Amino acid sequence: MMGWESIDTHAKQWIKEAGEKIRASFHQTLNIQTKSNANDLVTNIDQEVEQFFISKIKEAFPDHRIFGEEGFGDKIEDLAGVVWFLDPIDGTMNFIHQQRNFAISIGIFEDGIGKIGLVYDVVHDELYHAISGKGAFMNDEQIPSLKETSVNEAIIALNATWVMENKRIDHKLLIPLAKDARGTRSYGSAALELVYVAAGRMDAYISLRLSPWDYAGGVVIVEELGGFATNLKGEKLDYLTKDSVFVAKPGLHETILKEYLKEGKW
Ligand code: 2AM
Ligand code: CA
Numbered sequence: 128m129m130g131w132e133s134i135d136t137h138a139k140q141w142i143k144e145a146g147e148k149i150r151a152s153f154h155q156t157l158n159i160q161t162k163s164n165a166n167d168l169v170t171n172i173d174q175e176v177e178q179f180f181i182s183k184i185k186e187a188f189p190d191h192r193i194f195g196e197e198g199f200g201d202k203i204e205d206l207a208g209v210v211w212f213l214d215p216i217d218g219t220m221n222f223i224h225q226q227r228n229f230a231i232s233i234g235i236f237e238d239g240i241g242k243i244g245l246v247y248d249v250v251h252d253e254l255y256h257a258i259s260g261k262g263a264f265m266n267d268e269q270i271p272s273l274k275e276t277s278v279n280e281a282i283i284a285l286n287a288t289w290v291m292e293n294k295r296i297d298h299k300l301l302i303p304l305a306k307d308a309r310g311t312r313s314y315g316s317a318a319l320e321l322v323y324v325a326a327g328r329m330d331a332y333i334s335l336r337l338s339p340w341d342y343a344g345g346v347v348i349v350e351e352l353g354g355f356a357t358n359l360k361g362e363k364l365d366y367l368t369k370d371s372v373f374v375a376k377p378g379l380h381e382t383i384l385k386e387y388l389k390e391g392k393w
Pocket of ligand 1: 163166167168196214216217218219220286315316317318336337338341
């Protein structure tokens with residue numbers, strides 16, 4: 128078995144190459160299609176970037192499996208061995224509409240345990256990365272560990288969807304938290320929002336029904352810094368199917384869970 132550092136070196140090289148491809152695509156006409164609903168978008172670039180990673184991973188690490196958003200990877204029904212959670216473009220709507228506020232997200236797990244997290248903000252050339260136990264970085268800069276904070280001093284990443292009538296949850300449940308927090312933000316890319324928590328720019332992130340490739344990479348980075356990542360019930364995240372996601376600084380995670388989330392049916 129090759130060491131994690133070597134896997135990390137390969138992954139970083141590929142993520143930079145993929146970023147170059149995405150930047151080059153800004154001058155091309157995109158082929159845009161919808162998936163599960165009219166706002167769930169995919170482009171030829173999402174698909175090409177996923178296929179690029181899969182060919183690289185399969186060539187270098189034939190025994191690794193890939194759980195990718197666009198479905199070109201493996202059918203993953205268990206987490207045995209090394210699994211790459213791959214989102215070639217997290218924040219596809221932003222990619223299409225804004226050409227910013229999206230990221231490539233990669234989480235590399237062994238037997239269900241996060242080992243490497245990589246989230247690449249392609250437009251800003253900012254690579255957030257961590258190898259479990261070895262610290263977390265933004266490019267070459269080490270990110271300091273997360274410190275405790277209170278709800279009324281916290282900026283919480285929360286999409287307006289969850290505080291207005293919606294088909295997934297009782298929208299009234301999260302209103303008190305949005306009111307009590309210092310502020311709320313929504314960037315439209317789960318991976319970026321997770322690394323913004325890691326970097327201390329926000330204090331917590333809440334979303335419903337994300338897929339493992341949206342959060343696997345970011346969670347490794349947040350946890351490396353002492354942050355907590357669970358679903359909205361406070362349980363361990365599911366990496367085989369969709370789950371709600373609640374990530375926060377230490378202390379704040381416990382407070383929000385106890386005082387704002389415990390009544391909800393998530
Ligand atoms: P995506 O861009 O890779 O699809 C948007 O609020 C965030 O939620 C993005 O990280 C987006 O990831 C994710 N998301 C997950 N499932 C989604 C869906 N069905 N439709 C739109 N965004 C989704
Ligand atoms: Ca995606």
